[in-house]
Amino acid sequence: MESFLEHLYSSFIVEQRYMLILHGLFNTLIVTLGALVFGFVLGTLTALIRSSHHFSKRFRILNICATCFVYILRGTPVLVQLLIMKNVIFAHLKCHSILIGIFAFGLNSSAYVAEIIRSGILGVDIGQYEAGISLGFSSAQTLKLIVIPQAIKNSLPFNQRIQLLVKRDCNPRQYSHNGSNTCCRSYNVAHIFTFGLFCCSCNLPNYRVYCFFIFKQISKETAKSTFRGLKLCKT
Amino acid sequence: MQNIISIKHLFKTFNNMPILKDINLDIAQGERIIITGPSGSGKSTLLRCLNLLETPTEGDIYFMGQNILDPHCDIHKVRQKMCMVFQQFNLFLNFSVIDNITLAPIKLLAKDPTQARYEARGLLERFGLLNKAEYYPAQLSGGQKQRVAILRALAMSPKVMLFDEPTSALDPFMKNEVQNLINVLGHENMTMIIITHDIDFAKNIATRIFSIENHQLIPVQ
Numbered sequence: 001m002e003s004f005l006e007h008l009y010s011s012f013i014v015e016q017r018y019m020l021i022l023h024g025l026f027n028t029l030i031v032t033l034g035a036l037v038f039g040f041v042l043g044t045l046t047a048l049i050r051s052s053h054h055f056s057k058r059f060r061i062l063n064i065c066a067t068c069f070v071y072i073l074r075g076t077p078v079l080v081q082l083l084i085m086k087n088v089i090f091a092h093l094k095c096h097s098i099l100i101g102i103f104a105f106g107l108n109s110s111a112y113v114a115e116i117i118r119s120g121i122l123g124v125d126i127g128q129y130e131a132g133i134s135l136g137f138s139s140a141q142t143l144k145l146i147v148i149p150q151a152i153k154n155s156l157p158f159n160q161r162i163q164l165l166v167k168r169d170c171n172p173r174q175y176s177h178n179g180s181n182t183c184c185r186s187y188n189v190a191h192i193f194t195f196g197l198f199c200c201s202c203n204l205p206n207y208r209v210y211c212f213f214i215f216k217q218i219s220k221e222t223a224k225s226t227f228r229g230l231k232l233c234k235t
Numbered sequence: 236m237q238n239i240i241s242i243k244h245l246f247k248t249f250n251n252m253p254i255l256k257d258i259n260l261d262i263a264q265g266e267r268i269i270i271t272g273p274s275g276s277g278k279s280t281l282l283r284c285l286n287l288l289e290t291p292t293e294g295d296i297y298f299m300g301q302n303i304l305d306p307h308c309d310i311h312k313v314r315q316k317m318c319m320v321f322q323q324f325n326l327f328l329n330f331s332v333i334d335n336i337t338l339a340p341i342k343l344l345a346k347d348p349t350q351a352r353y354e355a356r357g358l359l360e361r362f363g364l365l366n367k368a369e370y371y372p373a374q375l376s377g378g379q380k381q382r383v384a385i386l387r388a389l390a391m392s393p394k395v396m397l398f399d400e401p402t403s404a405l406d407p408f409m410k411n412e413v414q415n416l417i418n419v420l421g422h423e424n425m426t427m428i429i430i431t432h433d434i435d436f437a438k439n440i441a442t443r444i445f446s447i448e449n450h451q452l453i454p455v456q
Contacts, residue, residue, distance in 0.1 A: 131325035131384075134286055135339040135391060136315030145338065149329045 031101045038106030043113025046070060048143075050114070051121040055129060056139040066114070073111035081108055120155030121147060237300065239264045239394060239426055240285065245294035247280055254280050256450040258294070264394075265424040269437040271455070272447035278430045279322075281447065282397050285428070286317050299394065315343055318388035319397040322404055324380040326372040332383050333359070333368040336390045344391070351390075358386045362416055378409025382416055389420070396420065398429040402436070414440075 012018040046066045053063035073081070085104040086097075124147050132142030238261040245258035254277040262268055270278050283289040285296060287303060287310050296303050303313050327335050336355040340346040346354075359365045362382055372380055381401055388396055398417065402410040414436050421427065421440050431437055437444055444455040 125325075127321060127323055127325035128327060130288055131321065131327065134288065134314055134319040134321075135388070136311045136318075136343050137339070138311055141342065145342065146327050146329070 027098065030098060031105060034098075034102035035105035035109055038102060039109030039113050042106065042110035044117055046110060046114035047117035047121065050118050051143065052139070054122065055143065058139075070111045070114050073108055074115070078105070078108045117151065117155045120151035120153075123154045124150045237264075238262055238297075239299060240428075241295075241297040242285075243295040243297070245281075245284065245296065246292045247277070247284060247289065248292045253450050255284070255291075255447075258452050260445070260452060262395075262426065262428070264426055266426055266442045267421050267440050268428045269441040269444040270428065270430050270447065270452075271432060271434070271437065271444065276447040277450060278447055279399050281452075282319070282399050282428060282430055285397060286314050286319055288319075311343075315339075315391055316393050317395045317397065318391050318393040319399065320381070320384050320388055320401050322400040324372070324377070324384045324404075326375075326380055326384055326387070328372055331369050331371055332364065332375070335372070335383060336387045339387070340390050355386075355390060358389060362386065376409060377405045378412040381405065381409070381413045385413070385416055385420075395426045395428065398427060398431070400430050400432070402431065402433060 012021075046069060049059055049062045049066045050070075053059050082101075082104045085100050085107075090100050090103075121143075128146050128150065129142055132146045133139065137145065240260070240262040242258055242260040245255055246253070247255040258281060260268075270281065272278050280289055284291045285298075291304065294304075298313055298317060301308055301313070303310060326332075327338065330338060333352060333355050336358065337346075337348065337351040340351045340354075341348050356365060356368060359368055364379060364382060364386070367375060367379060367383075372383070375383065381404075385396075385401070401417065402413050405413060410433070414433075417427070417429070418440055427440075429437075429440070446453050446455050
């Protein structure tokens, strides 16, 4: 039986195996950031189309397309979408697998982000919209100046999408590029169960903890306009 | 004197259920019209039809000689001249009091922000709210919120102000604050259409009182 220190040595030091984890971590972060940006932009656009139709009954065709987009992407497993991207859509294109991952995860995330942002917009009291309209603002101006700034506060929970993007990085194996979890599978099985997975599951550094504290601070800042927030914030 | 608002044969139905039937009303400049009636009778619907928050099923509404139901009519310009004050205040929660008042004049009337803030501070000082200028709506009492809502509408220099039960959500003390403000506006010859259940207030301020009964507008003596 190997001792703990021998496990440590053979898991990380021999053949510079720690580089594999670091490489996987780097790829994970790249895919996460790329998917986050792409998903946020596309999701916001989708949410705005659907919300505009809700308030002003315009963009009917676009709304139908956006609705189908959201329901199809939310209704199919991300693994299926990833396989379709890799083996069908990008099969004949010489595209780096990182880009495929960004596109696939971003597309999937955009559907969820769209629903989160749309629910944030619709969560704003209808009286806010009517007050803007009654002063003479157009529907677009009212959404831009009054509704969406308030909806952003309601939509802050989308930080959970960031954490999910990181956790799901185990799927990159399907498009054959190493994420941080996949790297563990490169090890000897004995090492995986004794040490490798244990270290990766600790998520060094722990992104979820960082995300939690970052968004808690953002929530505190944006809550300054609410009465409850004023008690928490020392203004 | 030309009527500032003329309502001709206005009908409104929701899902084939009649709410308003054959409403006819002419309002001259400077009049204070009180509309009263039981809950659910269509008072708010009539008021919302005037600034097209609801679209009438039939009929015409003329504002300063222009049919606002005409597709070529710029309804946004009409609404800038016919501002509404809501029962639930509907202050913009993400803006401070002074930003609530200056937002529309700056964005819609292209007023200089400094001038708009100066005028807003003048309004706030006149009605005893200057010390609340940088507060957010969540920090205000109900009466203060409603007064800020009225000042927000006043800042647009409207021709007509619509009040949808402005004091129903307030306690008697706050109600007095708001009614005093509306009285001041009345003495300044502002054309107002007010929905209220407060008969004493109505008698003090009204030039004419109407009631909605059986979906129709009936003058009250």
